[in-house]
Amino acid sequence: MRPPAARAAPPRRGFTLVEVLVAMMIMAILATVAWQGLDGILRAREASKVALDRTQRLGTVLTQWEQDLLALHQTQAVRALHFDGRTLRLTRRTEGGVVLVAWSLREGRWQRWVGPTFTRLADLADSWIASQGLLGNEPGQLTMAEGASEWQIYCHRGGAWTNCQSTGDAAAPGSAGAPPMEALPAAVRLVITLEGGTLTRDIALGPSDG
DSSP: OOOOOOOOOOOOOOOOHHHHHHHHHHHHHHHHHHHHHHHHHHHHHHHHHHHHHHHHHHHHHHHHHHHHHHTBOOOSSSOSEEEOSSEEEEEEEETTEEEEEEEEEETTEEEEEEOOOBSSHHHHHHHHHHHTTOOSOSTTEEEEEESEEEEEEEEEETTEEEETTSOOOEEEOOOTTSOOEEOOOSEEEEEEEETTEEEEEEEEOOOOOO
């Protein structure tokens, strides 16, 4: 008896060209979608980092602003706090004496200038007079924030906020070239526009140590 003949294996069927092209197209679409999602995540991450850096820088600037105001020091030479609409000048105590600080708004830049430390009232008065001619490029001038368009300073006196450019409580006559001195307000309010947004900051002042 003859054994049955072995059954031939069915021929293997490969992928057609159309199937390969369709598979490649699907892979390309999936790769594009995945890249767009990754790109969106990276962009959002970068935007968040930029916003965080900006917030941290602004926090540092406002800390410096607060420190300047809390260290106000009255003398018999010049006014301890004076705002003319463009520049805020103040005298603050520091290690070794008193310095004159000027915050100003110039061409979209919020700047801070610090003069040398003085121990003689006459020298402080001379520095005050010289500071009226600051141009924004002097040594000691530092840009604190960009994108500033306008600002205003208010003083809290007698239970109400008033423009610091108005006359406050008289304290004593100033030195030659300096405005008449005034008693310090109870608090100072900063209102400034930075990058299109309005920032308001109130600082309560402590008792004068003059």
